[in-house]
Amino acid sequence: MNLHEYQAKELLREHGITTPxxxxxxxxxxxxxxxxxxxxxxxxxxxxxxxxxxxxxxxxxxxxxxxxxxxxxxxxxxxxxxxxxxxxxxxxxxxxxxxxxLNISRELYLSLLVDREHERITVVASASGGMDIEDIARTAPEKIVQEVCDPLMGLQDFQCRNIAFALELKDKQIVALTKLLKGLYKLFTTADLSMVEVNPLIVTDTGELVALDCKISVDDNALYRQKKLSELRDHTQDDPKEAAAHAAGLNYIALSGNIGCMVNGAGLAMATMDLIKLHGGAPANFLDVGGAATAETVAKAFKIILSDSKVKAILVNIFGGIMRCDIIAEGIIKAVQEVAVTVPVIVRLEGTNVDLGRKMLAESGLKIISADGLTDSAKRVVEAVS
Structure with missing residues (x-):
């Protein structure tokens, strides 16, 4: 969950960090x-x-x-x-x-994030602030310094000094940066953040350090224990389809293509989108309905997918491991009837009772195309929108 800049700065000030x-x-x-x-x-x-x-x-x-x-x-x-x-x-x-x-003397870059490779909170800093850090990483990676924090010891003073020296700060500025970094680290850990970025962190003409701009992302998985932060969510900033999916307990991300995807399992969903692209199509969304998809869940998913006017066909790719394929097929049939789907629907089922599930789809009388295998389903749905 992202916060607005003014909300992020309120959190910074609560942790003793100066902002305009x-x-x-x-x-x-x-x-x-x-x-x-x-x-x-x-x-x-x-x-x-x-x-x-x-x-x-x-x-x-x-x-x-x-x-x-x-x-x-x-x-x-x-x-x-x-x-x-x-x-x-x-x-x-x-x-x-x-x-x-404010009168700006220098612009610096500072962020804390979760380094997936090290499985640690990492401080990233650069003396080249006010620019896209991605551009700096690509054109001048030597200008970026990182300090990986020990999960038990936290951010240490010597690491703060290393960063200060790399940013060419001196005297009282080193003390100020240490205090600022400790405040950011405390905020990061107590608020269950996934990222906090201060860009630029400015040095004023009087030598003070001020967070001129700030972005904060909160870990969605921790919102259940961050009640006050969860109340700061601004749904007007979310894609309406993503907001509806969030309310329905579905994992949905809107994309720019015209092939709607409904899949159970994030890995299978990614593979499905890759195959659609491989065969010349463009996914309209990422949608993971979960391992225990029900008729109600599938119906909600169809409604969200079809709320995107760009969708010209839907690919349903379900592996019936936890849930039997005949139950999944029943849910798909009920959902298509309830939502009155008019675009082509290609379904690929695999798993327990798969033959019975395919038979139910074939005898439903609905315009549901059953596919054999993942590659076949991708080809069929691309052909449907061609």
């Missing part, structure tokens, strides 16, 4: 109130969406007067901001963050 002073604005009329609180003559207006690349897309604007602030807020609020991370549809801007401006 800011006010969240939900309508243009509140913009002038923000300036009265912040003071000054220049401000930054930042669209609050769950996507990077806002600056390049016009979602971050420097304004030099109240009139310019009002115009910027009016232009952003209610608009759909399209960035390289959320193209082509973009995301709705329902809030903007108005912040004070």
């Amino acid at each position: 002073r800011g006010v969240v604005v939900e309508n243009t009329g509140h913009a002038e109130v923000a300036t009265g609180y912040l003071g000054g003559e220049k401000w930054v207006v930042k669209a609050q969406i769950h996507a990077g690349g806002r600056g390049k897309a016009g979602g971050v604007r420097l304004v030099n007067s109240v009139d310019e602030l009002r115009e910027a807020a009016d232009a952003l609020l209610g608009s759909s901001l399209v960035t390289y991370q959320n193209a082509p549809d973009g995301q709705m801007v329902s809030r903007v963050l108005v912040e004070e401006t």
